[in-house]
Amino acid sequence: MVRAMGAAIDKAVCLALELQRRGYSIGILTGTTEVVDDVIPEPFGAHRNPRAAADAIERYLDRTIRELKAIDPRQLIEQRYQRLRRYGADAMTTV
Numbered sequence: 001m002v003r004a005m006g007a008a009i010d011k012a013v014c015l016a017l018e019l020q021r022r023g024y025s026i027g028i029l030t031g032t033t034e035v036v037d038d039v040i041p042e043p044f045g046a047h048r049n050p051r052a053a054a055d056a057i058e059r060y061l062d063r064t065i066r067e068l069k070a071i072d073p074r075q076l077i078e079q080r081y082q083r084l085r086r087y088g089a090d091a092m093t094t095v
Contacts, residue, residue: 038064 040060046053068076 038060040056043049043052043056071079
């Protein structure tokens, strides 16, 4: 999904730059929302070593659950609520 979004953004920016070159004034909406918390690195590709990939996921989940347990539940809910409120908050940028 991230690659597809990156490709779509790339095409949109290229189109905007081409239109600007032709004399049009173009605005692009860009969001700053962080949708992905983390990316778990694959050890040489999960398809080649599923056991190592599963171990990496297990370590990540263990660490993340410990971190989340250390946060007061009300604070965690507020942090997530504020994060959700930022979804779709866009800024207009002129290219």
